Amino acid sequence: MxxxxxxxxxxxxxxxxxxxxxxxxxxxxxxxxxxxxxxxxxxxxxxxxxxxxxxxxxAALAFEEVAPGVFVHSGAVAEPDEANRGDVSNIAFVVGREAVAVVDSGSARWIGEATWRAVREVTDLPVRHVVLTHMHPDHVFGATAFEGAQVMGHAALARALADRAENYSESLEGLVGAEAFLGTAAPDVTVEVAEQVEIDLGHISLELEPWPRAHTGTDLTVKVGDVVIAGDLVFDKHTPALDGSVLGWLAALDRLEGQGARVVPGHGRPVLEMTEAIAPMRRYLEVLRDDTRAAIAAGERLGEAVEHVAAGEGAHWALFEAYNKRNATVAFTELEWD
Structure with missing residues (x-):
């Protein structure tokens, strides 16, 4: 070939x-x-x-078929760097009888290219849709490799990317290196999803659902049969990263738990039982919420609170030092006036 x-x-x-x-x-x-x-x-x-x-x-990325027609690549549970070249998030594609949909696309165009090759190892059907689960660059910047596909995302995604694309690009290029980032640009969102919609790939249908503010203000999930491709509404092993609302995220987990038997997280293993995935997420976010409220009630300032809020969760998650203080900052800002 x-x-x-x-x-x-x-x-x-x-x-x-x-x-x-x-x-x-x-x-x-x-x-x-x-x-x-x-x-x-x-x-x-x-x-x-x-x-x-x-x-x-x-070379193609390695994908695992986790359900009939549903393939998942697991990125490294790590910060983007020159060694992993930005391959740090999970990517999925779904193959129907008539077309293919890709869900998320990685941190750089080369990851989108390697995903395209992986699709071509499975099928020659056209890739008609690239669905982006939220605004974070490790999930969206490979999308431009899929020339001619519809790029679909939450109704707030296009504006969020426009506001952040320059900073995201500068940051990622510095982390992964200029060579790995070459050819990468923020995608244009061509279909904005403001309510539940269905994509028919032929024999297999995808249910797209935009969510209220949770992990971010641009979260969207994809349901395929009994599997939910959740993006970063669900983290496995990797410390959850809060860029939205801790209360909203907890509410989202309650709804998400009843939507499918299994879930593809945005980071970590390719697929988990839904209850297995949700339990540690809920525990962490509840501790983050409760510790933050206690710090506020005690009259602590933000700088004091972030040093200890949710510290007891550190043994359960990778990259804890990189994310927990930032999460505490976002939670404090939200709950200070709750």
């Missing part, structure tokens, strides 16, 4: 380049691939591009 590639080089550093996948140029033979080169769409941005060319298919 061959695929179309194009060499991208930073305009500010022409010696820093990488070969990027150009979707739509796949073929069984090199000649078949070369016949498609005139039709492929080359990614544009703050980089220069060479002429598209054909090469043997590159």
């Amino acid at each position: 061959f695929e179309a590639l194009v060499t991208l080089c930073l305009l500010s550093d022409p010696g820093l380049c990488r070969d990027a996948l150009v979707v739509g140029g796949e073929a069984e033979t090199r000649a078949g691939c070369e016949a498609k080169l005139a039709q492929v769409v080359v990614p544009q941005g703050r980089w220069s591009t060479g002429q598209p060319f054909c090469a043997p298919r590159g």
Whole structure:
């Protein structure tokens, strides 16, 4: 199998380049691939591009089939860095009889490209939908690799990304390195989801549901049969990251628990029993809420409170030092006037 590639080089550093996948140029033979080169769409941005060319298919991300037609990749439970190149969040794709939907897309375009290859190892059906579960960059920045697909997200997602894309890009590029980030740009949301909608892939349907403010103000879940792809409404192993409302998140968990037997979390293992996944999430958020309320009632200032709020949870979660104080800050700000 061959695929179309194009060499991208930073305009500010022409010696820093990488070969990027150009979707739509796949073929069984090199000649078949070369016949498609005139039709492929080359990614544009703050980089220069060479002429598209054909090469043997590159490396795909590893995915596990967790239910019929539902495939999940588990990112590292880690902060994005040069070693993992930003591959730190879970990604899913769902294959129907007529089309494919990808759910989340990773921190950089190269992850979207490697996901495209993984899809092509399973099916030649078109990828018609890329569903983004929330605004955080480790879930959305690979989406531009899926040329021609609808990019779907919460009704508030487009504005949230517009407000944050520049800062997100600068931060991620600094963490993963310029080469890994080459070709990456914030996606345009083409379908805003303001209420429950259904996507028919042929034989398999996806139920998309936007949520009130919880993990963020842009959370959206995807239900496929008895499996809920929850994005970061559910964390496994990785310390939950609060960027919305602790009270709203607890309310969301109560509703989520009754929606499916199994759940694909945004970080951690590829799939868990719903009750197994929800219990530690609820415990952490309840401790965060209760410790914060106690600190406020005791007249503590924010700087004092964040040093101990939910500290007893540290043994249960990875990356606790990186996230818990930030969570305590968000919870304190919310509950101070509760």
